Amino acid sequence: MTARKLIGQVHLWLGLASGLIVVIVSLTGCLYVFEKEIREWTEPYQFVEVRQESLLPPSRLRQVAEPHFNGKAAKAVMYRKAGLSATVSYFDKESYLLAFVDPYTGKLLKVKDMNRDFFRVVLQGHYYLWLPPEIGHPVVASATLVFVILLISGLVLWWPKNLNKTNRDKSFFVKWKASFKRVNYDLHNVLGFYVLFIALIIAFTGLVWGFEWFAKSAYWVTSGGKSMPVVKPALSDTTLTAGAQPADQLWRRLTGGAQLQEGYISLSVPVKPKDVIRVDQNPEWGTYYKRQIRAYDQSSLADITPSSSFSETFEKAETADKIKRMNYDIHVGAILGLPGKILAFFASLICATLPVTGFYIWWGRRKKKKPATGAHRAHRPGQARPGSRPLRRPVLKDA
Template sequence: MTFKKIIGKLHLWLGLISGVLVVFLGITGCLLAFEKEIRNLTESYQFVEKQDKPYLPPSQLKAIALKHLDGRPVVGLEYGSPGKAAFAAYYDTVAYTIVAMNPYTGEVLKVRDMTKDFFRIVLKGHFYLWLPPAIGRPIVGSATLVFLIMLISGIVLWWPKNKAAIKQRFSIKWNAKWRRVNYDLHNVLGFYMSWIGIFLAITGLVWAFDWFADATYYTTSGGKKRPPHEHPVSNPKIPGNTDQVADELWAAHLANMSEKESITVFYPFTETDPLEMGVNHRPGTYYKVDYYHYDRYSGEELPATGSYAGGFDEASVADKLVRMNYDIHVGAILGLPGKFLAFFGSLIAASLPVTGFLLWRGRRKKQAKSQVAVGKVILQPVL
């Protein structure tokens, strides 16, 4: 067998094995691409009337939110730009509840169980197939790895043999029979989306497999190991009030922020956990955040390790890529144009197993008809 025939067989059987999962991941990826925009249109409680007065401090909004969390603590409290609601949240491996409030008045706008949220459900399906993460994560990761191999093998199969074939590889012959149109859809659209799909697949594999995340970090850092995310420790022997410290640090950060930025206060779980602040310089994305850790009693800034420690601009290239992974995956890193690329890339990815299956079935039928025709000729009596 020639090299291209071997690649063709590999491409075919991997496609038949992983096709259903690739379709599912493509469709759910389409839904997640415009999550922020859809939420802005459908969730009116995210917005408040801008007022010419200061926000209520975190301690006051936290006290209000606690009344709606059924005895659970506030884990994070986010203030958006002027005109946006403030959000208090509790979350663990099972529960996730948010309380939306007017940051100027403390009025509760919405209490929502996010485990029943549509996009949250889609995200869990996209990541884990709604299975326990230990089971679903490697299944999705394996399908994504197969998809990456198929993209590479597809490019090899698509590559034209000569100059005469180049034009055909870049255009769809819409006026041809449906089998030819299907062939062109699979080959031409597959080629165009493959360059987007490679980024989608790689960023997906970073979540799916620790070994892949470690290898990616090793490559992009020039041979360094991926550092563990370790929080510094607060000193419980120092007298101090965590809520008061949080209010003071929040006010200090807020004074140096622009109206386009947002800030989140992450409260400690235990008596030795630090108090954390996250200043997002580009709300609507997750990567461009500066993380600060403080002693919860004294307010002293504490050093932290890991990719999510310190300022984004000061982070290494490898650590920046770790932070950017989700926003690259959904296209948000490039703004609205990037989301359109991710959306259409995911949509075409979902279509490829379908058009590929139709190609395979059509060829099988054609081969079967040819064998029947040959059989009839052989069985005809010689006169």
């Protein structure tokens, strides 16, 4: 077996084994790319009227939301950019509740069970195939790794032996007027080539979350040989006495109580004595790579942030940390704004079609008719037809 045939067999059987998973992950990725935009179009409770007055502190927003959390204390409060409502959240292993509150008046706009939210369900399929995380996560990660192999082997199979006009037409253009089988083959072959580069980027950024060894390897390469640091969680000093509403005090210190013009700021609510107040602050709406995550003692409000990829501003971060921070925005195309999201959407959509068109190519070849035999074999000149007596040479008698 030649190397090309061997690669073809690897491409075929790995594609058949992972095809359904690739379709599900790609389609759910398509749907999730424009999650923010679709929510803003379809969910009126995302918006509030901007007023020339101070915002309510986190404790007041919690008082509004917590009676609707089945007796549970809120876990975090988020203030979003001007014109958007604030959110108060409660989450554990079983439930995830999100309350939308007007940060000016304290009016409750909506309490949503996020386990029944459409995009939350889509994301669960994208991450875990709607299976328990301990099962679905490694399955999706493994299928993503197989997809990378399929993309590389597909490029080898696509590569033309020479670039004459016939091969160029076959490799770069879909022959729409040909038979359905030929169009299907071109859709697999040609579109697969055009989407290859973007699909590899999406797959590689997905593998960063899929395998810890891949994330560490990526960090080692981008940092010039440094190991990815292990982040130790910060703990509050339990010997200190907590002041009144420390989260409110911290929020005023960081924002002055004013409305954010862009981005968001989220403050966690400490429950246990050693819990810190975790502040997730982002100066830009629509991307996440500029966000900064810091930890504060719940009693003294001292900054006790452990060193991590997100502990500094994006501008001060090391190159490897910058790349790590951009991983999500690269994955969904948001790093390039709306054009990047459109590219990611169509790339994911084409990736979802590749297992389908590839399966049909394989199935069509299996059904190909066998060569004619017996009575249907083509007659050759000078050869007796099937079923007829053999021809005899005439016997010439001496004259």
